[in-house]
Ligand SMILES: Nc1ncnc2c1ncn2[C@@H]1O[C@H](COP(=O)(O)OP(=O)(O)OP(=O)(O)O)[C@@H](O)[C@H]1O
């Protein structure tokens with residue numbers, strides 16, 4: 001029987017059907033509004049949204065052999081091995097039938113970026129970065145109330161540290177390639193979406 005994270009294509013190093021897909025990576029600190037704004041984009045533009053964190057949480061619930069390991073890494077705010085996350089993303093893209101994707105919370109580190117490049121062989125069209133001060137992120141997460149195990153002050157501090165140490169260098173990398181689109185996320189959700197809407201209208 002196929003395990004939930006088996007790659008749809010048995011050649012683990014190729015996802016040829018997706019070579020022509022448009023991918024937008026969506027990055028930002030924990031609680032910066034990535035999920036909220038991706039949901040808005042989907043309503044106005046023909047993208048399919050995948051959150052790497054949501055796919056990992058679904059993998060835990062599915063009873064996967066990796067579930068316990070993923071759960072303990074999320075509880076610690078650590079980044080799950082990229083082979084797992086990339087397989088989940090590839091499977092989700094394959095099954096969606098669409099060819100335009102918002103990939104939220106990915107790539108989180110250099111390993112995520114390299115494995116995705118090697119497996120999916122897709123360069124992002126651009127990378128959206130929701131920029132927001134830590135104090136505001138903390139306030140938003142502490143009042144999110146979605147029952148997430150990692151939404152507690154101890155894990156939030158660890159997630160901030162991982163963001164600064166591992167994800168900000170990825171953001172700088174895309175900036176150096178001219179691919180970064182930075183949005184001031186410290187405004188109301190409506191104001192942030194207006195900036196996002198204008199960007200998508202001009203980019204796609
Ligand atoms: N611009 C905003 N102003 C105030 N609150 C917001 C704003 N955008 C989102 N929120 C709220 O902040 C919380 C975090 O938002 P969201 O879940 O979209 O962030 P995220 O970047 O996906 O976080 P994570 O990385 O933890 O998954 C939610 O409760 C959401 O309703």
Ligand SMILES: Nc1ccn([C@@H]2O[C@H](COP(=O)(O)O)[C@@H](O)[C@H]2O)c(=O)n1
Nearest residue numbers: 052053073074077078079080105106108
């Ligand atoms: N590329 C990723 C994305 C997420 N994770 C793990 O999931 C946690 C929650 O992610 P959110 O985007 O939903 O906040 C995150 O803290 C990581 O533990 C990951 O490993 N790799």
Ligand SMILES: [Mg+2]
Nearest residue numbers: 034035051053
């Ligand atoms: Mg999210």
